[in-house]
Amino acid sequence: MSLYKPAWLLVLPAIISAQAMAIEEIAVIATRTATATSDLPGSISVLDDDDLKQLSSVHIQQAMSQLPGVNYQRGNGQESLPSIRSAVLTGAGACGNVLVLEEAIPVRGSGLCNVNELFDTHSEQAQSIEVVRGANTAFYGSNALLGSINIRLAAEGTNQFSLELGENDYVRAKAALSYGKPDESHGRIYVTVAEDGGYRDDSGYQQQKFSWRHQMSFQDWELALGATATYLDQETAGFVVGLDSYRDPVLRKQNLDPEAFRKSESIRAWATFSRDGNTFFGEQSRLQITPYVRSTEMDFLQHFLPGDPLEQNEQSALGWQTSLTTKVSESLNWSMGFDAEFADGKLLQTQDQATRGSAFLRVTIPAGTHYDYQVDVQQLAVFAHTNWQLADRWQVIAGGRLESIEYQYDNRALDGRTRDDGTTCGFGGCRYSRPADRDDDFTHLSPKFELQYEASPNWRWHIAIADAYRAPQATELYRLQRAQTQANLDEVSATHFEVGGDWSNTQTQLAFAAYQINQRNVIIRDSDFFNVDGQRIDSTGFEVSLRHQFNDHWSMRAASSIAEHKYDSDQLIGDVNIRGKLVDTAPKFIANAALDWRINSSLSAQVELQHTSKYYLDPQNEHQYPGHTLINLRGQYQINDHWSAALRLLNLSDRLYAERADFTSFTDERYFPGEPRSLFAELKWQY
Numbered sequence: 001m002s003l004y005k006p007a008w009l010l011v012l013p014a015i016i017s018a019q020a021m022a023i024e025e026i027a028v029i030a031t032r033t034a035t036a037t038s039d040l041p042g043s044i045s046v047l048d049d050d051d052l053k054q055l056s057s058v059h060i061q062q063a064m065s066q067l068p069g070v071n072y073q074r075g076n077g078q079e080s081l082p083s084i085r086s087a088v089l090t091g092a093g094a095c096g097n098v099l100v101l102e103e104a105i106p107v108r109g110s111g112l113c114n115v116n117e118l119f120d121t122h123s124e125q126a127q128s129i130e131v132v133r134g135a136n137t138a139f140y141g142s143n144a145l146l147g148s149i150n151i152r153l154a155a156e157g158t159n160q161f162s163l164e165l166g167e168n169d170y171v172r173a174k175a176a177l178s179y180g181k182p183d184e185s186h187g188r189i190y191v192t193v194a195e196d197g198g199y200r201d202d203s204g205y206q207q208q209k210f211s212w213r214h215q216m217s218f219q220d221w222e223l224a225l226g227a228t229a230t231y232l233d234q235e236t237a238g239f240v241v242g243l244d245s246y247r248d249p250v251l252r253k254q255n256l257d258p259e260a261f262r263k264s265e266s267i268r269a270w271a272t273f274s275r276d277g278n279t280f281f282g283e284q285s286r287l288q289i290t291p292y293v294r295s296t297e298m299d300f301l302q303h304f305l306p307g308d309p310l311e312q313n314e315q316s317a318l319g320w321q322t323s324l325t326t327k328v329s330e331s332l333n334w335s336m337g338f339d340a341e342f343a344d345g346k347l348l349q350t351q352d353q354a355t356r357g358s359a360f361l362r363v364t365i366p367a368g369t370h371y372d373y374q375v376d377v378q379q380l381a382v383f384a385h386t387n388w389q390l391a392d393r394w395q396v397i398a399g400g401r402l403e404s405i406e407y408q409y410d411n412r413a414l415d416g417r418t419r420d421d422g423t424t425c426g427f428g429g430c431r432y433s434r435p436a437d438r439d440d441d442f443t444h445l446s447p448k449f450e451l452q453y454e455a456s457p458n459w460r461w462h463i464a465i466a467d468a469y470r471a472p473q474a475t476e477l478y479r480l481q482r483a484q485t486q487a488n489l490d491e492v493s494a495t496h497f498e499v500g501g502d503w504s505n506t507q508t509q510l511a512f513a514a515y516q517i518n519q520r521n522v523i524i525r526d527s528d529f530f531n532v533d534g535q536r537i538d539s540t541g542f543e544v545s546l547r548h549q550f551n552d553h554w555s556m557r558a559a560s561s562i563a564e565h566k567y568d569s570d571q572l573i574g575d576v577n578i579r580g581k582l583v584d585t586a587p588k589f590i591a592n593a594a595l596d597w598r599i600n601s602s603l604s605a606q607v608e609l610q611h612t613s614k615y616y617l618d619p620q621n622e623h624q625y626p627g628h629t630l631i632n633l634r635g636q637y638q639i640n641d642h643w644s645a646a647l648r649l650l651n652l653s654d655r656l657y658a659e660r661a662d663f664t665s666f667t668d669e670r671y672f673p674g675e676p677r678s679l680f681a682e683l684k685w686q687y
Helices: 008-015 049-055 060-064 359-364 474-478
Strands: 044-047 098-102 128-133 147-152 160-166 170-180 186-196 205-218 221-235 261-278 282-301 310-329 332-351 368-389 394-411 438-453 459-470 492-504 508-525 531-549 554-567 589-598 603-612 628-638 643-650 658-664 668-673 678-686
Antiparallel strands (some): 186 205, 205 221, 261 282, 368 394, 394 438, 554 589, 628 643
């Protein structure tokens, strides 16, 4: 079926859906300073404070599903897999395609990311979530190949306490306390504590998060301080296996890996120094310097691998971001900066007991140490950007970033594919291969160009082209298998082309974009279990979002996208060449729509519709998940000036569905079952 044949489906949910909104939105993700989205490149979406409070998401996926072109899939507990203008991404390098930030600072280092790192942010108390759909390496560098997500918390606001209760012994308490005076030194402290018994057997978690934001002035400088610390202790339920097993009332609640767990700790701190005017660039300039530090540790049992090995990884980093923005004239602004980060990452994989299963597995996957290595990462970059009002209605946004990343890899175990005592395995050798010490470096220039045309006070059009890249992740380079002793990988690149427009007035905001993304030198694990590059993926899509305020009582919002992601290089899987096949776990059509009813000044309600179309589970396009549609209800009641209450009824129709589905030759179809109808209640006090 042609990609554009059912494009009318994109407009239909936009007409019948929705939510109240603020027409003018502010974002920092594109420029590192607060900027109206009307002045930013086209494909930037913002979930504001009102959106997030109404959603009160238990999992970050529930918030991300509100945006066009974004299709995050929920794993067990707080786990997730990313997708922005792409298939749902898996594998060692998946995390390198979407950059996760908090206050515009990366949550993990380049080369050391983790696919689940969104749970290291304090998204539960976010003032806004900003998403760039498409290339963002021209400003932030590697790991923003397909997009980026920025979590922002405010430094001021009302004091708030809330308590939420839900199915399966779910409890979440949140507090946000402000101090000081807004026009002087002031700040805000956030605390979130959550516990969930889990819908499936042995799948509960405990989670605690703390954040601090502070603003003050010092002589000619403005100073913004911040810190976030998180802790997660999670029991993990794996896939249920077998065709349509997610529909089985017994299987869907089972946990075949009751011993699996994940523990994660993170802490980050930063200080942003800003001042207007300087000797060299005049009063129309602004200098911003942000030094930061971070540390993370994670232990988890890899229940998805034979032998259930334990991975322990950690990293620490020191870095800084700088930018100097100057208003040269009424029509021309430019900015430039120098960023740097120095990180130290470690990974240890061990197995306590002998592997169970076939003779091949028992012999080739021995107990003991599989990997033990350290990687020192140095990232240096310079960037320059300009915003030029070419004419009354024409605006040019252009710039680029030159970045260098260097890895120093130290194998602290024995080189090669032996047991940890140096003895060899049968059947040709052990499964895990440890390369010898080595250094790797990657340098890339990421340019971007966008032309905007203001056709009228309501209409704005844009055309954009950009180049993005990501360096290979440490796990792709140094965590090898079987006969591969060295992975000679180059960076992954992607060319983005986009045409779009937006229309707005006091009641309505409509935005749409068509895009083409050509990914080159994609890194995969081939049929020999080697990490190799040189693969290609082409993506074409169309996105639309709409918000409309009908009157004082009714409002709506909708977001939907239709896309095709295809393999564009020869690769045999089994006896099938997958060139021209659709990428697995890539639904063609996703949509989210909501209708809000403000009954009176105290009472409001929302009905939300979420749709995911069918998608293939394997690169050969031989197995499918049929898709699903979910209905959610939400209601809020303002009891008085200080007290409010809310109810959320998720999966109203009690649909049997899968949060995630895929296929492997070892297990056939497998699924993460979605939760049944669930009721959540929240009571909030503010003063």
